[in-house]
Amino acid sequence: MSHGKQFTLYTHDRGPNGWKVAFVLEELGLTYESKFLDFNAGEHKGPEYLKLNPNGRIPALVDHKNNDFIIWESNAVIQYLVDRYDTAHKISVAPGTDEYYTQLQWLYFQASGQGPYFGQVAWFVVYHPEKVPSAVERYRNEVRRVLGVLESVLSKQEYLVAGKPTVADLAFLTWNNIAETFLLENFDFAKEFPATAKWHKKLLERPAIVKVLDDKAKVAAAHQ
Template identity: 50%
Template sequence: MIVLEELGLDYETVYLNLSTNEIKDEKYTKYNPNGRIPTLVDHKNNDFVVWELGAIISYVTEKYGPTRTISFEKFEDKMHMLQWLFFQASGQGPYYGQASWFMLFASEKIPSAIVRYQKEIIRILGVLESVLSKQRWLVGEKFSAADVSFITWNHAAFRALVKDFEGFNLEKDFPSVNRWHNEMLSRPAVGKVFVKWQAW
């Protein structure tokens, strides 16, 4: 949603009830056979369907971002953006998601699993810090969809997943990530989407 807002696109959000496993219903899996969120149905392009966050971001920025406000024209920058989208999909998403599951939703608390995934969150933050300590944004010295892809899971991590982990201190331990995250939170598109989620 943040990418859609940043590009000024019209869209309709359909929320699914995860507690009733609505994402596994055939009404949804006909669009996304993996039964996960998000999924995009582009009514302006013959109801073209694409799922997986990185793929959705790539699709939207390529098709509807001709001015490249949050993407790139240069081939090498495009590949670096794709690199971060893959890192988000293979690193941040799964590890933060597992931490969330074991900490907040699992019927049985397994301390070793919780600590494992909290440590992975710290590791991912370390990777981000190592890059963001040298540059303002992840790619090409400008805010882009690469940055956007990390914001929601980071927000969840800072508020719940690692806030009490072994003296975790975002400002002290990861100052560049903290600066980056707060810069993104201050963007109008991000604020607008977060307000919608809180209302839901």
């Protein structure tokens, strides 16, 4: 079966983890088709998708030029993309170097420290059927703690790894966007975490990121 695009990205119109994979695909100039799963219809838990990702979450990526290789878990997808296709290290560092493991460190921290805690705020604020103020407070405190970790590093250096923007930086963008817009009450990003806010704004201005966020806005409008 021939494919017009190299990759198929199974994702969700609002899911932050799918869009951060799109950032990397766009940054590397790789061609891809996004398939947006209908969560209300349970497509992410259906048998066809579970063949691709037994965890029933987004994203999953199929690389048609690598024997339809399937990979899921967003930061594993990102690592696969840069290890295999960013040979010029445009947005990554060389495998095996000390900085490579620093890059991995931040990707692990994003996956374990940022995504789950930020996601829990979204759950308890928007989706949980009962109001649980103690849970909201706990996870909002964690959002600020994570931003504080970033601030402690970015107040001393421009980027997280190697003095340049890499996937270590890009992986934080989507959830930080959500934090800035609705996770925290009365939140002044630039005032509370000035170095992190400056870094975040600079990353958002990258042409590939602008394009993907424009695509996201168009998809959101179409799905209203």
